[in-house]
Amino acid sequence: MKVLLVGEFSRLHNSLKEGLQELGHEVYILGHQDGFKNYPVDFPIEKKWDSGFLKKIKITVNAIFGFDISSYLTYLQFKKNKSKFTGFDVVQLINENSFYCQYYFEKKILDFLFQNNSKTYLLSSGYDYLNVEYCFENPNYKSGIQGYLAGRINPKRFGNVLKFRTSSFKKLHQFIYSNIVGIIASDIDYHIPLLNNSKYSGLIPNPINTAKIDFQPLTISNKIIIFHGINKANYFKKGNDYFEKALRTIEQKYSRKVEIITTRDIPYSTYINIYNKAHILLDQTYANDQGYNALEAMAKGKVVFTGAEKEFTEHYNLTERVCINALPDVDYLVHELSFLIENPNEIIAIANRARTFIEKEHDYIKIAEQYFEVWNSKTTSY
Structure with missing residues (x-):
């Protein structure tokens, strides 16, 4: 064809x-x-x-x-x-x-x-x-x-x-x-x-071409790294303002436990590699399902804040989280980030499930x- x-x-x-x-x-x-x-x-x-x-x-x-x-x-x-x-x-x-x-x-x-x-x-x-x-x-x-x-x-x-x-x-x-x-x-x-x-x-x-996306099992030996990549043209459409406000609180609350990386309008080839060392990626707050950036990050074994509403979990018959359902709510985002920071084993578990999910449903x-x-x-x- x-x-x-x-x-x-x-x-x-x-x-x-x-x-x-x-x-x-x-x-x-x-x-x-x-x-x-x-x-x-x-x-x-x-x-x-x-x-x-x-x-x-x-x-x-x-x-x-x-x-x-x-x-x-x-x-x-x-x-x-x-x-x-x-x-x-x-x-x-x-x-x-x-x-x-x-x-x-x-x-x-x-x-x-x-x-x-x-x-x-x-x-x-x-x-x-x-x-x-x-x-x-x-x-x-x-x-x-x-x-x-x-x-x-x-x-x-x-x-x-x-x-x-x-x-x-x-x-x-x-x-x-x-x-x-x-x-x-x-x-x-x-x-x-x-x-x-x-x-x-x-x-x-x-x-998702997982053959081109290396999966590196997460390890947490020091700080938990949170990555927030911003496309300025879609700043409010993606809910980046909620993420930035939540990150300010997280930085104050867990300054010794987290490292926050924020980028703005960088080329795709740079973007896809710069978050390799991250544990958590913040994608968007207004989605029911994952977009392409979120899926690629999940394939790398990251915990992604993105869309994961009930319709999504029911469609794929999921009983455990493969990502975090993000909402346009600063307090909620702070709560979810705090839970992960205080429970690093959950970060590793979700990251592993994320890669498995991509291999099964998005090959x-x-x-x-x-x-x-x-x-x-x-x-x-x-």
Whole structure:
């Protein structure tokens, strides 16, 4: 099978590609390299006019004429190489705005992909029209939108989420929805909003290539090391402010027992290695399940504060903790961190279970097989 994976912002598509290649498939990734994370991409697209003085000009032009220069330049890059993006058995979009373009140019790119390849699937692995609609209609559903509704997130910093509520992105959703064969969710956060959707093909967990992630059994001989990696663009969406407040208390309470490492906007290759010596990693507070960063840390044998709600534990039939369910509650986070610091044997036990869980439920080859089964199960409807 010849597969084109469109978009990459978490290493999901890279790990899926590696799994599919192990199964003998021909796989390519098309998309942006996601800024500072710099994930490998076979056909890279550069997002131009996106910083400095040129960005100011772009914003002014867009405000006056409604024309986005970055979108136009992305389209030109795609058009120049469009012959490379035909004849695939399966195209998979990582979300509903994989090229980060305005409606007009995103639609032109997608229309070409739809018309010149056999099947297209959509991943729900981040915010999209259906997910955002569900979260706003169900404000008690655990998501970053709760932080926005509580007034903790500035609308300007929430634009990449709020855009899915605009009329143009609703039109884009309808266009995509009418051309895809199915939608696949990457975890519980995206699974629940899609239940009962006629095109929902089911939940396939994030693939993790454990062959590339060394597991080092934890030992605690001195201080317990807590790692907090911050992506400033998602600071409030991930609940980093709650973590930072909790860490200040922990540092005062256990100054002789803990070492705290905080990083901000570092490249993926640096990020994934810098926390090797850590025992505990703080990921996010607004999730029901684990995202990609959390899963990779769990594969390394870290105790991760992330999403682990009841729906997650029931889905995987878990009776013991493989990570810590984080909440946007400073007192709760301090309590959970304190328990671990005072019970270091529990840190080691959870870390070992985390690695076992990843090997069982997220093995990249097993996950690639699940994708192949879904892609092979339906024929195109157009």
